[in-house]
Amino acid sequence: MGTARHMVTRPSRRGRRADAGPPAVPEPDSGDRWGHAVVIGAGFTGLLAARVLAGRFARVTLLERDRLAPGTTHRSGLPQGRHPHGLLARGAAIVEELFPGIRAELAGRGAPVFDFGAGFATRLPHGWAPRGALGVEVQSLDLTTLESALCDRIRAEPAVRIRDGFLAQALELSADRSRAVAVTGRDRDDPGHTPVRIDADLIVDATGRASRLPGWLAAAGLPRPQRRRVASPLVYSSRMYELPNHAAPEWLVSFEMTFPPLVRRGGAAVTVDRGHRLVSVIAPAGELPPPRAEAALREFAGTLHNPHFAHVMEHGRPVTPVYRCPVGGNQWIRYHRLRRFPDRLLVLGDAFCAFNPVYGQGLTVAALQAHLLGLLLRRADDPAGVARRFQRQAARIVLFPWLTATAADQGWSRTGPGPALSCVRAFLHLVVRRVPGDPALYAEFARVQNMLASPLRLLRPSLLIRLLRPRGTAAAGAPPGLDEAAGHSPG
Numbered sequence: 001m002g003t004a005r006h007m008v009t010r011p012s013r014r015g016r017r018a019d020a021g022p023p024a025v026p027e028p029d030s031g032d033r034w035g036h037a038v039v040i041g042a043g044f045t046g047l048l049a050a051r052v053l054a055g056r057f058a059r060v061t062l063l064e065r066d067r068l069a070p071g072t073t074h075r076s077g078l079p080q081g082r083h084p085h086g087l088l089a090r091g092a093a094i095v096e097e098l099f100p101g102i103r104a105e106l107a108g109r110g111a112p113v114f115d116f117g118a119g120f121a122t123r124l125p126h127g128w129a130p131r132g133a134l135g136v137e138v139q140s141l142d143l144t145t146l147e148s149a150l151c152d153r154i155r156a157e158p159a160v161r162i163r164d165g166f167l168a169q170a171l172e173l174s175a176d177r178s179r180a181v182a183v184t185g186r187d188r189d190d191p192g193h194t195p196v197r198i199d200a201d202l203i204v205d206a207t208g209r210a211s212r213l214p215g216w217l218a219a220a221g222l223p224r225p226q227r228r229r230v231a232s233p234l235v236y237s238s239r240m241y242e243l244p245n246h247a248a249p250e251w252l253v254s255f256e257m258t259f260p261p262l263v264r265r266g267g268a269a270v271t272v273d274r275g276h277r278l279v280s281v282i283a284p285a286g287e288l289p290p291p292r293a294e295a296a297l298r299e300f301a302g303t304l305h306n307p308h309f310a311h312v313m314e315h316g317r318p319v320t321p322v323y324r325c326p327v328g329g330n331q332w333i334r335y336h337r338l339r340r341f342p343d344r345l346l347v348l349g350d351a352f353c354a355f356n357p358v359y360g361q362g363l364t365v366a367a368l369q370a371h372l373l374g375l376l377l378r379r380a381d382d383p384a385g386v387a388r389r390f391q392r393q394a395a396r397i398v399l400f401p402w403l404t405a406t407a408a409d410q411g412w413s414r415t416g417p418g419p420a421l422s423c424v425r426a427f428l429h430l431v432v433r434r435v436p437g438d439p440a441l442y443a444e445f446a447r448v449q450n451m452l453a454s455p456l457r458l459l460r461p462s463l464l465i466r467l468l469r470p471r472g473t474a475a476a477g478a479p480p481g482l483d484e485a486a487g488h489s490p491g
């Protein structure tokens with residue numbers, strides 16, 4: 001979850017509300033529907049892809065390895081569901097567009113809707129982001145609850161069949177290997193391991209970071225795509241707390257941004273409903289206390305610049321164990337660069353490009369990809385060629401989030417970034433250094449951060465002049481709601 005800098009496929013106008021969003025993806029006439037689409041993976045990305053495909057295909061089958069019980073339940077294929085998530089304003093607007101009324105439904109379950117500038121308390125490397133309404137509407141929520149609600153909606157789609165407990169194991173291509181034609185796998189409960197073949201006119205891989213598609217392509221005699229990786233040693237250590245009303249803070253989401261090597265530790269606290277806060281401390285694995293050591297965890301939280309995590313730990317009652325999750329770094333599999341890639345096959349979400357989650361980008365980038373897929377399907381007369389167009393344009397969606405996340409994470413590397421990433425990194429540092437003392441800059445930054453405006457907005461000459469004007473570092477300020485505890489800046 002976090003404070004990162006982002007791209008958007010289309011810059012939005014200043015002052016436009018976050019929930020205005022891009023135009024809806026309309027349903028085509030039902031007479032116009034194509035054959036059968038298969039989505040592998042019923043995580044956030046797979047659910048959005050299924051929704052979009054159901055507007056175009058007569059049948060959509062959503063394959064999921066886990067059993068998907070109705071209601072909000074944690075499952076092994078969603079380990080990140082135990083950890084705080086921020087859905088950026090642009091991502092939330094797309095989800096609302098695809099699933100009308102979902103925001104109100106989640107609000108009914110307790111997930112607060114609020115102005116980003118007013119409800120977010122953000123500790124940047126050199127001080128606190130200014131507070132005050134920005135006209136950017138967000139909702140803080142629990143990922144497992146969000147996905148359960150989306151899954152209930154998908155279950156109600158007449159065109160979609162969810163086949164859970166199904167493990168996809170390979171891809172079948174046409175004889176000339178020019179297009180994907182089927183997914184093969186097995187029902188996990190079948191003791192005989194009988195192979196099952198599912199024919200499809202379009203196949204979507206939404207199996208997340210653990211996608212086995214590069215190996216499936218190689219097994220079919222096609223080249224393996226190149227994989228770019230930028231590592232991060234960070235691990236989330238998270239726990240849910242029940243917080244009594246009298247200790248309820250004035251912020252709804254509180255965050256401390258890492259910026260290695262300057263800031264190696266951070267954290268996040270998210271209000272999932274009025275009574276519960278999901279709190280995480282984030283640090284390199286070797287620096288975190290063991291999961292069972294509650295006192296040590298609180299002590300560790302006390303070493304951060306943001307006092308809000310320790311506040312919840314001190315006043316709240318833990319209602320879950322401590323869960324740990326390594327962030328897994330950044331990984332971009334460059335399918336769009338393959339000269340031979342089968343038609344009728346698409347890769348979305350973490351399976352295509354996964355980010356260090358402290359920058360809060362994964363869900364919104366996946367939502368932008370689902371939205372793009374909807375637009376391409378709407379414009380196409382048949383599924384042929386959609387895959388290549390999609391993969392190329394999806395790479396453009398990924399580019400800026402990738403640059404910003406990896407420019408920051410190069411700070412973990414001993415070798416340091418190359419010249420291009422060095423420039424991005426220096427610019428980022430300049431912006432986050434100036435934000436605490438400059439509310440107008442923060443208003444721009446927050447729109448970029450929420451992917452409502454292109455990062456190129458920050459390069460406007462008027463803003464550049466302001467950024468480059470010599471000025472001392474602004475005072476770090478006091479943490480919102482805890483005025484007595486003066487903020488401290490590391491530099």
Ligand SMILES: Cc1cc2nc3c(=O)[nH]c(=O)nc-3n(C[C@H](O)[C@H](O)[C@H](O)COP(=O)(O)OP(=O)(O)OC[C@H]3O[C@@H](n4cnc5c(N)ncnc54)[C@H](O)[C@@H]3O)c2cc1C
Nearest residue numbers: 001041043044045065077085086168208349350357362363
């Ligand atoms: C600790 C943590 C915190 C995060 N915080 C944020 C945040 O604040 N904001 C944000 O935007 N993002 C955040 N992220 C990233 C975000 O969680 C991911 O980008 C997003 O959930 C990816 O969704 P996905 O559907 O692409 O993949 P996944 O959620 O991994 O879903 C893949 C699905 O495919 C299924 N599957 C896998 N293999 C098979 C198979 N062979 N056959 C059938 N099914 C299969 C899995 O069971 C799973 O259900 C965070 C991630 C982590 C780890």
